[in-house]
Amino acid sequence: SQTIHQWPATLVQPVGSPLSLECTVEGTSNPNLYWYRQAAGRGLQLLFYSVGIGQISSEVPQNLSASRPQDRQFILSSKKLLLSDSGFYLCAWSVLLNEQFFGPGTRLTVL
Amino acid sequence: QKEVEQNSGPLSVPEGAIASLNCTYSDRGSQSFFWYRQYSGKSPELIMFIYSNGDKEDGRFTAQLNKASQYVSLLIRDSQPSDSATYLCAPSSNDYKLSFGAGTTVTVRA
Numbered sequence: 001s002q003t004i005h006q007w008p009a010t011l012v013q014p015v016g017s018p019l020s021l022e023c024t025v026e027g028t029s030n031p032n033l034y035w036y037r038q039a040a041g042r043g044l045q046l047l048f049y050s051v052g053i054g055q056i057s058s059e060v061p062q063n064l065s066a067s068r069p070q071d072r073q074f075i076l077s078s079k080k081l082l083l084s085d086s087g088f089y090l091c092a093w094s095v096l097l098n099e100q101f102f103g104p105g106t107r108l109t110v111l
Numbered sequence: 112q113k114e115v116e117q118n119s120g121p122l123s124v125p126e127g128a129i130a131s132l133n134c135t136y137s138d139r140g141s142q143s144f145f146w147y148r149q150y151s152g153k154s155p156e157l158i159m160f161i162y163s164n165g166d167k168e169d170g171r172f173t174a175q176l177n178k179a180s181q182y183v184s185l186l187i188r189d190s191q192p193s194d195s196a197t198y199l200c201a202p203s204s205n206d207y208k209l210s211f212g213a214g215t216t217v218t219v220r221a
């Protein structure tokens with residue numbers, strides 16, 4: 001069966017510090033991978049998606065970037081965090097029919 | 112821009128009643144429709160999907176789709192306290208992406 005991992009689970013970072021969040025999927029090959037952000041009390045905002053290694057599509061211009069160095073690994077990064085980057089970051093995967101399955105998420109607080 | 116509208120709630124229903132959640136979408140190219148449940152502080156989990164007009168039943172859940180009206184709904188029968196959560200509607204076109212509504216919060220009171 002498929003499993004998706006995200007780490008860390010929670011993170012508190014100062015403004016201006018770098019960020020690296022990692023997501024890995026097990027039990028499937030060539031998944032589509034997604035990064036979402038959910039601000040407190042808000043809906044899910046798609047940040048990036050990837051249909052293959054090295055292929056990244058950005059949905060919202062901002063100070064975040066994403067990379068996919070391996071088939072089942074997706075990384076979200078920032079060089080300098082802003083207060084507005086606080087939120088619940090979710091990684092998701094899909095293979096068929098756009099059914100997306102979410103990881104446990106990383107709760108980021110930028111102070 | 113693809114818009115998805117849901118009543119934010121909270122929708123309060125007594126235990127054992129039917130909870131009815133509505134969702135309208137703007138993209139006429141939407142082909143598939145997903146419902147997710149999100150407990151407070153947790154990630155969304157897929158509960159069901161529908162592709163064709165009409166009703167689709169899965170246990171206590173029934174999804175209803177009317178593409179002509181750009182409307183999809185979710186019924187929860189015999190509501191239980193464990194159904195208390197936020198329900199997210201997510202239409203999809205054939206472009207690998209889902210468009211999420213802001214969600215409807217359901218509270219089932221014992």
